[in-house]
Amino acid sequence: MIGDLGARDATELAGLVAKGEVSPDELLDAALAAVGARNPAINAVVLVQEEVARAEIRAGLPRGPFRGVPFLIKDLGLEAKGLPSLNGTRLGPARTYAADCNMMARMRATGVVTFGRTTSPEGGVGIATEAAVYGGPTRNPWNTDHTAGGSSGGAAAAVAAGIVAFAHGSDGGGSVRVPASNCGLFGFKPTRARLPDGPWSGEGWAGMAIDGFLTRSVRDTAVMLDACEGPDLGAPYCAPPLAKGYGQAISAPPRRLRVAICDTTFTGAAIDPEVAAAVQEAGRLLEGLGHHVEPARPKADIGAMMRAWTDIVAVGTALTIRQKLKGSALTEDLVEGVGRGAVKHAEALGPLRYLEAVEDIHDFGREMASFFRPETGPGYDILLSATLAEPPAKVGRFSHETEDYVDYRLGPGRCFDYSPFAAVFNASGQPAASLPLGWSASGLPIGVHLAAPFGADEELIALCAEVEAAVYWNRRAALAG
Template sequence: MRLDEYAAHDGTGLARLLAKGEVTPRQLGRCVEEAVAAVNPALNAVIELYPDALEGLPETASAGPFGGIPTLTKDFPIEAGRPAEFGSRLAEGFRAGHDAVYWARLRAGGLVNAGRTTSSEFGVPAATESPLYGATRNPWNPERGVAGSSGGAAAAVASGIVPFAQGSDGGGSIRNPAAFCGLIGLKPSRGRVTGSPNGNAPLLGLATAFMLTRSVRDTAALLDLCHGPDAGDGYEIAPPAGSYLYAITRAPKGLRIALCTRSWSGVEIDPEVAAATRSAAERLASSGHHIEEASPDFDYPAFLHAQKVIWAADAAASMPAMAKRMGRTPEAALGASVYALYRRGLAVSGAQLIAALSAYDRVTRQIGRFLARYDLLLTPTSAILPEPIGTFDPNRAGIDADGVFDDLAPKETFTALFNATGQPAISLPLGRSRDGLPIGVQLVARFGREDLLLAAARQIEEEMESAPGIWGQGRPAVHVGNF
């Protein structure tokens, strides 16, 4: 299989070729190796491939709907025994001690973990420019960034290395890289994808893992495979009424959609981003949906203060254990942004943490009541276009914890709220800048309604399938199909 043939298929398409015997998992593994050799020197998206995983790929399709497709996972603990260095010198050499339960489900569905992708340090900065591996570059313009923290995953999928890749999202870390690289990025509802064998959801419930994809059908099929609680979870989200693959076959009608292009943080929204969001609203209106300009009413400064407290407390709780295990000190091994957050966390009291969680409870109720009046909320994903590498250098001297969040604001103004409140949110590739850079638009649904979110996304996707590339975008400048 030639690289251009390989990269023309999403995961579902490759699975069908596997099922018919037209290609083998071993051949797909060779495509991944060739693809990494072709484009990774320009992108720095893939840290390494696993020779044992690639050599172990069979000559016939394996069990499960994805039949042995190799994919890539983020530089976090996901699969037992694999490196998980968090993009940090503090964790250099660390290996995952166990499988994530959701990953074991995906593996049983036929996915093979063939290597790992770059991340921002400990997933904190929204720029994948880590002290350990340097900057990851955007396939559409290598002078631009890929956001974070799942930036390597986004660059790998957009450039055609793999049809989809694993990521995680604690404030926008799936959605913003998807927006910057022209992909589909779903953050499921809290609890939809279990965080077991640790907590239900990492980062005190703010974070969840899932995949960045090129197609809605892949997103639906992957969620069908990995959703659901694990024994011992402290709470269980209501299961979907049916499969997500079935849900996307039923086009929604007459949805009530709130359109918001008002910046909650006060960060200026790039005019091209605002225009793309309004264009998406017009597209939805042309499909028979009802658009109303509206914004949830909540106290953004109080929300942001609570976010700072929770993230800082989490850093203060986790860094000493990693430092002790690896025989290093946070002072010597952490990059400037993460060290600043860790230092802030050392001063957080128990009372402050409880107050922050209470603030999140209030905003969760406010957002829930707002969404009770609408089926979907439409916003920009990021307030800005992909920025030049180094614009938000997370390792610059003198940055403090407030500066960390100032750097995050242009990308997380519209995304981090839904990590706090738990609703599902998806970034869709619905715009291009004058310079050809992707623009993502975010849809948010009520808690637990991934089915509606995916059905609406599929309805849009159907209108764009005839044009080349992902959602008619064409091919990035750095793409395996060029080799």
């Protein structure tokens, strides 16, 4: 019954456990065997804790929606008891935690069997996952010459390779949606503050960062989001409440929507022809489903937003690095080039710049909101674009060797040119998703991006489910067999 995990989603696996057709231990055996067989080629799974997972099974798993399903968590900032973390950095030994953060506690309550972590770039600032602490780059299972993306690159590679059916990630500038696009998966970023950050943090990157999941199916994301959503005690702010929840939302298609399609960047620059063709095909698909589709793009100040994003992330990165250095020198054997550059950039900023940058992204959020409201703009329900401007990049293109942090983010051919769409919605706080709807001629996945107004998560995920039902995208694993 468990021969090909790479073709099943987590909901199906949980159903097999519930019917007694397979045990949690057998699923864990299969996942560990897949780590042994497939991980050497992709370098996605680290810090495996088999005995911790076995002990959880013996103690009795919670009877949640994913009871018995193997699960991996991103090695970046998620405190989890029994699951040590390197956090993508060489600054000190693996850190252990005495308790779970609130997000981890909610994920555990679903009954998942968490047995390890997945790779991330140092500081989570990369568009690729190539942290030195893991001994090499994380590679794309569809073609190992190419990146799996970042910063949840290990999570995406592990799911795409059929090691697990789904995995935890996080998204501060596209870090769920970018690897989802690169690896042929579904990745959904909820509205800002939809998920808990506590108890040891109030927000990430001025509210731009949020947790998420890399999945093969919309339903797996919907159910896991329902299990985790809602503010935790002491949250500085929260998202608008859901009307019925993600799982209920995908039970029926949404109303017919007004969709703006943009097959360029949001500033009008051309993107790769194969990627543009995937966007156009997605537009025809939505039109065939009865939605109204017309060309349009927002007029918000993308350049100012990206400069603000770059400065905010530099300050956050510098704070983390300085705290971990504990007074030690900022040397290349401890911190990679981009991290050293982020510290230098942050410390060169004027004392007022951080709050000015936060104001810039708040202003940008209002500009984006006007695009989706009929009272102030054209009033679109959905903005359709590419997730990335190109198919998956080659390994090494976005390595962290350079110390020019600003060029790494904003320079010609660098991160923002490659990924000009995703961070827009971290800054605005809007829900957004990458859907695995395209393929390059060379056999690499191409993601198509959908975004909705702030708080309209349910309508967006309902549309994603409608698209999934219409095309039933490929769920097979890249390295299976």
